[in-house]
Structure formats: C-alpha cells, structure tokens
Amino acid sequence: MMKDIAGMQIPTYDDVVAAHARIAPHIHRTPVLTSRMLNDLTGAELFFKCENFQKAGAFKARGASNAVFGLSDAGAANGVATHSSGNHGSCLSFAAGRRGIPCTVVMPRTAPQAKKDAVRGYGARVVECEPSTSSREAVFAEVVAETGAEFVHPYNDPRVIAGQGTCARELIDEVEGLDAVIAPIGGGGMVSGTCLTLSALAPSMKIYAAEPEQADDAMRSFRAGHIIADDAPETVADGLKVPLKELTWHFVKTYVTDILTASDPEIVEAMKLIWKRMKIVMEPSSAVPLATILKNPETFRGKRVGVIVTGGNVDLDRLPWMTR
C-alpha cells in the first residue's frame, strides 16, 4: 500500500485505516474536550483532542503499537529498540510489553526521571546517552548491533506515521466542520500523520504546526525549503527538541499551511492556563499550540480548530513554574 517516492516508503491513507484496525484493541479512543473560557479568550472554537489520556500518556502509543503489532513473529523475535527523548520510548515499551517482546530504549541521561521510570515500569531496558543527537545515534547503533532488535524510529518510520494518523481520523470523525488542525512539531511524526489523514479526508482543511522558538528548526526548514537540524537545542517543551527527517519533511513541505512559534515563557503560561481552566495534566510540548494560537489571534479568530494535546507525562516534582 505504501508509495515509493525518491527511495522513501511513503505511507498512504490505506495504511492509516489498517493501523487503526490493528491498534484499536490496544489504545484509547481519547475524548475531545472544549472550554468556553478558552474560546472566549481566543475568539476561536477550540476542540482539544486529549492524547494526554492515551495509553502510556501520549499519542505515541498509536505509532508504536502499529509498528510492534505489525511485525511478523520472526520480525519480532529479537524485540524492538529505539532512541527517544521520552514518550516514544515509554510508548514503544508499552506496546512491546503488550506483545510480550523485549524492548531497549536509548535515552538522554538528562531526560526526566519520570520518563525513565515509565520505560522501566513497562519492563523495557534503558540505555543512557549524552543529550545530543550525535551521541544518541552512536549509542543506539551499538544497541542494535548487540541485540539484533527491530529499530522503530520515533517518527521517521512509515509504520509510526500511519499510526499517528489515526488520531486526526478520530478527531474529524468526532468534530464536524473543522477549519484547521494544529499540532506541536518536533520530529514531525504527529504532524505527518495528521497530514496523511487530512490530505485524504479533508484536503481543504488547514494544517498548522506549533514549535518552541528555542527549537525552531522545523520553522526554519519550512522557510528555507530544506531540512535544517540543530544539535541539542534547549526548551521547556522537552518533547520537541529533535529535528525533521526525510519522511516527515516530505509531509511537512507538501501539506503544512504554516509553522508558528512561541517562546518558552509563553508556552509555560499556556500550559498553566490549560491546567487551571480545563483541569487536565499535560506536558509543556502539548501547550505549544495554544501558545501560538494566543500569539496569532487573527489567524484563528472565528475558526473551528482541532488542537492535538500530545501527552501528559510531566514530572510533578519539577513543573516548569516551580523553578522560575
């Protein structure tokens, strides 16, 4: 079903449909919440797709489950492995645990303790690296050589992107007449899955990506017309530090309407606003879309906007407003 373009295996909407059937027994169909106060504040109608309530606390349970449960028994025999700044690691561990196969996750030693604990809690193994893309890739190569595990990349993988596309499929099934969808962008897995689904089901719907100013490589890539990658940017939105790769860049450059950015203080304010008004726990990365909506009111005013809340795995002892 996948299309081969310039040597890449590009997933199609049929892959999203197949993924949805495959992962349905393992994931939650998450709720869509609204807030009259946030609608009043933004002048838009916002529909929050709450993947913070997803299994393992993040949308990445979708893509990881699709990859793990799509493996043949032979392909699964040596287990799976990945590198991840957090949620993909725990979500792959969750999926591997459900299938009963081994899983190894290479994580920066600086990753939140809660995320390391989550990986180990699902029975997977953590191998630490330095907090840079280069170190992560080097350590990971050793792990794969040692275990023979199947590599499931956090986002540059057609199985993962097809899995993430199930989120937008549920959203537009639940909410009619959306004008736009906005999601955070790090490596671009969720945005790519969203593009894949919406380009098939609702091609006129606008797709926005929201990015921290302090890790704005996707926005600069989008403006420049080619991938720009930074090594080890620092932002409170710790899930969004990784760069685009070939496959996600394909979707971003082809389907994304615009990439908007917000500063770290704006992200923290938006996060507190959602906690306070919507009574949901979500991580800083998930607040970037609301921060950019508040910063660009003219873009969203009067529109019906789907907002993807990507995850809820935050260290409650190290909330960003505690240390400021």
Next chain:
Amino acid sequence: MMKDIAGMQIPTYDDVVAAHARIAPHIHRTPVLTSRMLNDLTGAELFFKCENFQKAGAFKARGASNAVFGLSDAGAANGVATHSSGNHGSCLSFAAGRRGIPCTVVMPRTAPQAKKDAVRGYGARVVECEPSTSSREAVFAEVVAETGAEFVHPYNDPRVIAGQGTCARELIDEVEGLDAVIAPIGGGGMVSGTCLTLSALAPSMKIYAAEPEQADDAMRSFRAGHIIADDAPETVADGLKVPLKELTWHFVKTYVTDILTASDPEIVEAMKLIWKRMKIVMEPSSAVPLATILKNPETFRGKRVGVIVTGGNVDLDRLPWMTR
C-alpha cells in the same frame, strides 16, 4: 415535596429530579473516568465521577444553581449571599452571574487566592473574615443585614442538598452494578445528596464518607451519635474543614455505611497518584476518597466503587508537594 421532620425541611428524591431538570441547562454532565493502574493497585473497580470538570470547577455548581434558579423573581431581587471556604462561594457566584443577580461571599482571609479570584471573576463581591467558624458567622450576619440577600448555606440547605444529589443520579445512570459510592465529607452536602439519591434508587448500595484525620469531626460525630464540631481545624484538604449541621447530620446518621479517614501525607500522595496516572487536575479534598481506599483495601477489594471527585480548583503556584 419536602418532608418536615423535627422542624427540618428534608428534601426528597422528587426534589433531586426537579433539581436535575432545573439545573441541566447550566451544568455539565461530567464524565466518569477509570484507570486500570489504580484498579490494579486497589484491587477494586473504581469509577471516578469527575466534578473537577464541572462548571466553576466543582460539584457545588449543582446545589448553588438549584438554589439560585429555584428562587422567584421577588426572592431573587436582593441577590444571594453565603459564607464558604471556597468552592460554594465561586459556584454560587457562577449561578448568580448566570441569572444576573448580585452575590456576596464571606470568605476566610486565608482562603486560596485562586478561590477569591474565581468569585470576583464571576462578578460577585468578596467580604473577608477570620479563618474560624465563629468569625465567619458573625461577619456573614452583617452582610445579610446590610443587603437583604437570600442566604444560600453551603450545605445545610435542602435546595443545595437536592442539587448535589443529581451527581449520584448521573453516576448510577452511567455505571451499572456499583457496590458502593464514596465521597469526601466536610459539611456533608455531597454525602447528603448522595444518600438522598441512593436511598431512593439503590438502597442496598453502601455509602462511604472520606475525611481528613486532621478534620475528623464527622467521623467522631458518627461514632458518638451526635454532632461534634471543631473550630478551625487545619488540613491540606481545605474544602473539608467545616462541621456537619442538622440537615446533613440527618442524612449521615441515617444512611452512611461508615466514615473513613486518611492523614494529610496520605491525601497528598493519593492526589499526586491521580494527577500522574489519570492526568486530571483535582484538589486535595478530592483525593481523600482514594487515600482511604488505599488505606482500607479489604473494604473495597473486588467491589465496583463510584468515587466522587469533588473539584479541581487548586492554586497551581501552591501545590501541597511544593512546600514540603
């Protein structure tokens, strides 16, 4: 419809049904959430009725709306007034704001700033008193003399109790075969409303009240067979400091199965556990039921238990685990 018993106007289940019809346009039908991890931990099946997602962030929007919208135009002309350690004040302000009548709330000067801000945010007036029952009642008498406002007591009021009873009505409509329901107890409004509904619809269902050890006057009253009131107890569960009154005592002594207590550290641990695992923001008072379930596993193991999450209004800058 109310029964007159020993000089008290006791609401009946018909009043709950009437309240539900009256307040339906103004409140949320809140979701019931479950957590496999918390079920595994307790050995029970827990069904969390999430009044933290209620209008104004607490179940008290139900009773306050029933009182406000049940007033005749003449009865509403001078507005409403109350004293409240927090949520009843903001919820009465919310209801008065929706009806467009004035509202005055007497609050302890030590009440969380977030709760004072909420009252003012709904357009009501805050009058401060000392943090004791005696001071609160004295200051309140002055307010009523000055305004002629209709007093809506936070819990010792049949209209309020009938309104709170709509919560258990929704819960047992949504979840079949519950063995028990557990709710926090302060003044006893939610517990009384729960008793009112369940004694009519499911008289064999057990009803537990959960109370902080450091404000355990309801438990001591229950054991002694008469109301015991403390002046100004201190606990992290700041919504549960007030004593029982005649009307709530009637329901507690007649229908409650048992009153269980938990220490402040146990309450904070249960609160963090819910935030971390269920990704919902709820206040310390709402964590008391889970704390007592964890402390009394033999009482709940194997049972289907409705857990009323009473509210989500917490000061994010003063979370209880920040100051320890």
